[in-house]
Amino acid sequence: MAIENPLIRCENVTVSASGKKLVEDVTFELGPGKFVALIGPNGAGKTSLFNTISGFYRPSQGHITFKGQDITRIPAPRRAKMGLGRSFQNIALFRGMTVLDNIKLGRHAHLKTNVFDALLYLGRARREEAELRRDVEERIIDFLEIDHIRHAPVSALSYGLQKRVEMARALAMQPEILMLDEPVAGMNREETEDMARFILDVRAEWGVTVLMVEHDMGMVMDLSDHVVVLNFGQVIARGTPAQVQADPEVARAYLGSGNVDELRERLRAAARPRAEAA
Amino acid sequence: MDMDWGYLFEVSLTSVMGGGLYALAGLAFVMVYKATRVVNLAIGEMLMAGSYLFFTFAAMWALPLWLAIPAAVLASGVLGAVIERTMIRPLLGEPPISAFMVTIGLGSVLVGLVEMIWSADQRRLPDFLPTQAITVGDAFLAPKIFWGAVIASVFITAVLLVFRYWRGGVALRATASDQAAAYAVGINVPRVFSLSWVVSAMLAAVSGIIVGSIGGISSSMGVFGLTVLVVVIVGGLDSVLGALVAGLLVGLVEGLAGAYLGGEYKLLATFIVLVFILMVRPYGLFGTREIERL
């Protein structure tokens, strides 16, 4: 299922850390405007793959291309500038800053203010900050409905709001591809619904491509166009939500293999004789 | 220039022996770091406190040595417990930088207290080490240095043995290895933290007594701690083996720099070794690399 002009393409990517393979020979593509979900049981290597794409890990083998350009050796900050925006599994907001500053930070790579501008705060710095402020306020804060908390320090916010701020920051990065790492983990139903709606709206209004890691299967199956399933670092299945749901391999990865009753008999049999002896 | 091998040997021997004291003090430092992840910048001042306690018992109260030394070591242990309880424990869970800076404050407090109680004058400890000169071949070895090194190695060995075979030692190493798991197997982790400070303070006191008996004591002898810091950084903050090896290494470097370049190069040489080693191995010779996570 090769895509003509994939926005992002991972080719035989293998990532190792301290002798363990976190991701092994993973290949997948993501077309512009698509919504792809990356799923798999705990420890399957989803976040590692995310970290590799955003440049925190360097693959030991394989290549990653973005808009046709090989970015395997490009450091993380430059990838951000190229248009890879992401959120983090455990909220990675900067707790010492206000919501507004956190969001502004997302734009960092696109701004030009240098130290001298900054110290003087005249001319370029002043203009750029005002422009940024307007954009953040009018497009992002308004969009995500967090205007009432913009001056609040993030540490004082509820979890759901923090997740939303993190999404706002990712949007401020002006990403072409938005990578969301478990955007609704730990949220209640209402917050999950809000977040899902925002993700859909972002996609609709901004035309952003989305790559998402998520455990909420309802959400994954509902929102995504395409699902990639990882287990033990390898791709075990891929396809539309329906195809993946029907895949016995996926069921095995999630639920375990074999027949419960048979297994129970075996386990009990292993325990029984000694128990009687004891 | 002609190489005077005898001189080189004599200087090296003396400095490696002197490095034994760095190793012992380094061990005291690593003890706390391993268990509690606190970088104790006041290690030199804790040494000083130990030596002043010894001075009080031995010179001011005129207790016999066999009583004064254990008394000073025990009193230092109590001091360690007090420090842990009042300054370190409240910062549990705070970033490690906080505890680090608290120990800077602690250093200042200890120097102030020593000057308040004993004044800032230099003092000499009663001589208790044998004074018979030691010779190895043609080389002289100052008896204090020799006996200091002997005592240091005895203590280092004892500590290593105790922590290998004593259950409390296992608890300490277990806590150092994995704090959450230590809680989960029923180890009283806060008590282990206390224990590590107590043991560290006691070891510091032993080194302080030896250092003080070699060069006299004063409220500025905490400077010794700077070299100890270099030692533990070079060795790797959490490595006992590192502290031992780096102690001897730094002793040697210092001695050679002093001998061939001059006294003003001693500290400089050790710091250059430090910077060099950190550039090559950012976690010291034997330190554990901390794994970064997003």
Place this chain on the structure above:
Amino acid sequence: MNQQAMSPRRRGLMLGAAATGLAALTQPLAVLAQDASEIVIGGSIPMTGVFAFAGVGINDGIQDYVKIINDAGGIKGRKVKYVPEDTAYKVDVSVAAFKKITSQNKVNVYYGDSTGFAKTINPELERNGNILMAGASFASELNDPKKYPHQFLVGPDYTEMFGILLKHIAKEKPGAKVAFVYSDSEFGRDPIEKSEAAAKQLGLTVAIKIMTAAGSVDVSGEVIKLRRAAPDYTIFHGYILAPIPEFITQGKQQGMKSKWMGTFWTMDSSTVMKMGADGDGFMGVMPYRYYYDTEAAPMLEKIRAMRPEYQSTAYTQGMLAAMLFLESVKRCLDAGKPLTGDAMKAALNSLKDFDTGGLIGVPISIPGNSIPVGRVYKADMKAQKMVPASDWIKL
């Protein structure tokens, strides 16, 4: 202006509040301003910190001499007031003390605590023009009437101290091998270069110069070096006590035959006695008499009457400083001159064969900024005393 006014408002607030508060503070202090006829001795005295052992003595010495003078009716009827401030031997604190004392009193003479302070405050002294200063420093650099016109040293400078020792050595053992052991500090390095030349002139060989890190405790490496140089005399400088005893002990253990010597700040009786048995025979230069000296000396008797317990050489130093201060003031007043720095310094330099009441064993003259005289004393551990090992040596 606008830019500046926009500046950290909070800071301004703070300082503003502070300013008002502080201004209020200065008022009552200004009221304390002295009676115009008083002679004021200001002092940045290191009563605490690493130099406290000397500072406390200095303070007592000045105080006692002021008392003696005031009890005798002051100077030409004018009372003397002594205003000390503790400095903890820190330059910035010393300067602060100077500023504080001079802004609250009309100071005539001033005692400063360190070389750093003497150098730092010198421009201020010149600008002020009405203060004569001496202090605890014997730095050779200060012994320059051109650069330091309003200051003087209460004894020989460090180079002169070495000169006295070397002269003694040259006499006792011509052509002897000498070692200099000194600390890596301004204090330690001060006399070394010049004294090396001086030694050559006297026909002595400087066998080795060993600089030790300031505050170093383990000197065994240095002792090895020293032993190999096999000097006849070893002069220590730039230390108070440590690591001298360790040098001597280890040197003796390794069979060295050197004689050991020190300079002023090491030479207080109580300091030398701390060296223990190995310190027996330790020699050094001392410009003053010791408290327990038995030769005829009216001032020493007065001191012993006022203070029955041993007083350090720092005490003597403080007392002598006060004596020379007030003698200069007196000579100015006698001559009807205003108490300017120039006049007081000129009065000081006019001292010829001045009798210090026995604080110094010979009559002194002060041609420049120092009193280049001293004597070699030697430790007698049995008697727990320093005993003379030479005559008074004038350079």
Place this chain on the structure above:
Amino acid sequence: MRIGTLKESYVADAALFDSRTQHVWLAIAAAALLLFPFMANDYWLYMACLVAINIASSAGLNILTGYTGLVSLGQAAFMGLGAYTVAILQLRWGTPLALNLLAAGVVAMLGGLIVGVPSLRVKGLYLAIVTIAATFIAHFLFANFDFTGGTSGLSMRPARVFGTDLDTSFRLYWLIVPVTVLMLLGAANLFRTRIGRAFIAIRDRDISAEVLGIALLKYKLLSFGLSSFYAGVAGGLFAYFFRVITPESFPLSMSIFFLAAIIVGGMGSTLGSILGAAFMTMVPELLKLVFDLLPGGADLTVFLAPVRLVIFGALIIVFLVFEPLGLAEMWRRTRRFFHLWPFKN
């Protein structure tokens, strides 16, 4: 957190001082700064200059340690670099004051960059120890070169501006305080822009910051550079102020002093730099005052220095344990209280 101020543009909202009351206070403060030299005596002027120099240096350290989270015990060394630069330029070439101060900043900055280079590989407390090494290496260089005057250091002529010698505290005040004010303004501005935000991001979680497009090494170096530039200029002021500089003018304890100042004042706060440096500089003087007021104060004087040390250390500990945000936070709390008192608004 102010109540009832209405902003009409984003620029206004981003201004450092935005309300009318603030402007009034600002004017009062400026007036106080202008009038102070005419009211205070020499001692208080001296203290004011010293406080201002320490504030400038603390503001620099706060950029590095408070905002960027890189603990440095090398601030004194960088000040020393600045001070020696000024002294050498003046003594050798007689260059003008403004140029000397700028050069002091630049030279110190270069020193800072060199120390900062390991910061990408060497982390956290290991890095703090490297900065201690820098202090000693700088001391060694100062003490062992001819052009630095060796251990006896350098003595300078007073700074000369428009034909006037800045040789009294009163005159120096008009150099030191404005320069400090400008530097503080720069620091405050910095944290309104992407540069300052990047620093804070590195402090809070450096790895995530990288993924957001912040080049770690670049910004860590920038922070080191800026911080030591501040230290260098402060050191230059120090040189003009004391006019005698020796290697011993910049000991490790001075670096510790600055660290203590920002801990007590408040890390990551410009106000914190100001309050902390002012407070810590005044503590010894205040203590003397207290001792003088105590009965039998004269006998207690021998305890002054140790008590000072104990209090100095205790302040660090107490603030870290009980008020980690420092005096700045206490000030904000007080202000909030008075802002609403006795009525809302």
Place this chain on the structure above:
Amino acid sequence: MTQNATDLVLEVNNIEVVYNKVVQALRGLSLAVPRGEIVALLGSNGAGKSTTLKAISNLLPLEDGLLASGHIRFAGQDTARLAPQQLVRLGVSHVMEGRHVFEDLTVEENLVASTYALSGRTNAAKPDFDLVYEYFPRLFERRKGLAGYLSGGEQQMLAIGRALIAQPTLMLLDEPSLGISPKLTEDIFAIIARINAERATSMLLVEQNATVALAVAHRGYIMEGGKIVIDGTAERLASDADVREFYLGMGGGGEARSFKQLKHYKRRKRWLS
């Protein structure tokens, strides 16, 4: 299966857990473990399973978590005020997710460290290393080796063995199968079954591999979003179609309507210029 209060080793009653003062991980969770039984706690990642175990063993504060409300009773005693080590000494052993063996210690020292669990226990037998080695002969072979060098499966055995030393009444097992091959997983679960059968140790088992968990367990709970959504006997859960749906998000179930059909409502406002 009759249940009355005295038969319950563990009762968790309507607990809420908050991390970092903001993240609500558990929202009114209740469950119970009958004496001598294995109870499986299943659910997708992030549902709060591990948090539940940490709440029970009082390890939450280590991760800045807080039991905000509700009660936990172990053997009838409220555990809120007990330090983790006290709880271990009372008989609750937690085998943490990711094994958490002491890597710098030898296998045997790992077991020695665990003897602290017996401190202050009046009726405790001597620590029985042989028992552990009998269950896990491979640990005996490697008892002098550093635990850090063991394979993942061996480390899991050591973690369970370490808990056994504590002679627990209740064992909390967190994902024993994590990162372990299916064959080894079955071996380990067989031993878990043996321990339960031979030593009557009650167990609360968190597992993502539902098949093996339900095979070994007597009862099970399924949680989502910080609370229990389904419970029943293991047999019933194993045959329940909802469980499967639950894991794989097959939709159709009660509240799961499509997000795409949620109403859009957007405020518009005027902006400053």
